[in-house]
Amino acid sequence: MRKLVIDTAAIKHNLSVIKDRAAGAAVYGVLTGDGGGAGIVPLARLLRAEGIGRFAVCEVKEAEDLRKAGFEDEEILMLRSTTDREELERLVDLNVVCTISSVDTGMALNALAENRSTVVEAHIQVDTGMGFGGFLVGEPEKILLAYRSLPNVALSGIYTQLHAARPNDAEGAQQLRQFGQVLDTIHAAGFETGTVHAAGSFALLHSDGARLDAVRAGSAILGRCRRTKDDRLKTVGYGEVPLTEVRWLPKGHTVGSDRPITLKKPTRVAVLPVGYQNGYGVERLRESGFWAFLRAWRRSRTRTVRIGDQRARLLAPIGATETLLDVTDLKCAAGDLAVFDLDPLYAKGFQVEYR
Numbered sequence: 001m002r003k004l005v006i007d008t009a010a011i012k013h014n015l016s017v018i019k020d021r022a023a024g025a026a027v028y029g030v031l032t033g034d035g036g037g038a039g040i041v042p043l044a045r046l047l048r049a050e051g052i053g054r055f056a057v058c059e060v061k062e063a064e065d066l067r068k069a070g071f072e073d074e075e076i077l078m079l080r081s082t083t084d085r086e087e088l089e090r091l092v093d094l095n096v097v098c099t100i101s102s103v104d105t106g107m108a109l110n111a112l113a114e115n116r117s118t119v120v121e122a123h124i125q126v127d128t129g130m131g132f133g134g135f136l137v138g139e140p141e142k143i144l145l146a147y148r149s150l151p152n153v154a155l156s157g158i159y160t161q162l163h164a165a166r167p168n169d170a171e172g173a174q175q176l177r178q179f180g181q182v183l184d185t186i187h188a189a190g191f192e193t194g195t196v197h198a199a200g201s202f203a204l205l206h207s208d209g210a211r212l213d214a215v216r217a218g219s220a221i222l223g224r225c226r227r228t229k230d231d232r233l234k235t236v237g238y239g240e241v242p243l244t245e246v247r248w249l250p251k252g253h254t255v256g257s258d259r260p261i262t263l264k265k266p267t268r269v270a271v272l273p274v275g276y277q278n279g280y281g282v283e284r285l286r287e288s289g290f291w292a293f294l295r296a297w298r299r300s301r302t303r304t305v306r307i308g309d310q311r312a313r314l315l316a317p318i319g320a321t322e323t324l325l326d327v328t329d330l331k332c333a334a335g336d337l338a339v340f341d342l343d344p345l346y347a348k349g350f351q352v353e354y355r
Helices: 008-022 032-036 040-049 060-068 085-093 103-115 140-149 170-188 201-206 282-286 290-302
Strands: 003-006 026-030 054-057 075-078 098-100 120-127 153-160 195-199 214-217 238-242 245-249 267-272 304-307 310-314 323-326 337-341 351-354
Touching: 008 026, 008 040, 008 201, 008 214, 026 040, 026 195, 032 040, 040 054, 040 060, 040 351, 054 060, 060 075, 060 085, 075 098, 085 103, 098 103, 103 120, 103 140, 103 153, 120 140, 140 153, 140 170, 153 170, 170 195, 195 201, 201 214, 267 337
Parallel strands: 003 351, 026 054, 026 214, 054 075, 098 120, 120 153, 153 195, 195 214
Antiparallel strands: 003 238, 238 337, 245 267, 267 323, 304 310, 304 337, 310 323
């Protein structure tokens, strides 16, 4: 059986780093993509046990899964606006904090709340340069219209998203300045902004000025964000599967599929029953360009799989569903457990197990 093992001790360690970096700001546990592949409900339960009481999602079903699992009083923030009436109905039923990113989305939410004789909580989204959605910083009158014209919407927060180009990024700093100007405009008009947040995982780790009232931590929880040498995070999640076959192949035999390799000597090989279709090694597909190719080539040359206390080198490029290992000098047999690095976000066909 293929298992994706989630190391609870590593998650707790990462949470301590996140809380330290947050420096008193509230922490939203971002659970998009089924908790980054770690399972939304078990990850949320672990976060709640460690004192996290605010969560952020991008799909209605994610919010439903949390409420059904007993997260009745915790704040759930929807990080995506919508004008779809069915989605809005479900979000209101689930008592989710909605996102308003435009006059249209605000009016749609307000109309639904008015029709149901209720008040719905929401955060304002501001686009400072990411382009995914939000009121433009150059259109403050539309933002103020949301504060003035939505009587059935309680605006309890405001947020933006920052670039994650590099630590101390000048463009990210400019985004923060623009966001601050929006906040000043709102305050000058006599309105309260509520919870103000801008930092995702990368900005949380690398920009002190982005903390504000709250931060949104997702990939940092699993140690799978864009890492730097001194970030103190631990990588969470690894694969665990039994070897399906171990045998000798003669000199001159070819191995691999898209780029076959001819063996220069008799070689004992083991078959690891996972490949890029299972998410193994797919980080190499996330980059492009010469230097990205060079980094991917170096990773492929140094990538190993642990079998007991031994390390097996990949013999050929990762296949679609199987990968060959060179075990010529190792003691192992079919059925022995192999352990390898695996990003939970891309893992497919694995049973998630917390340890």
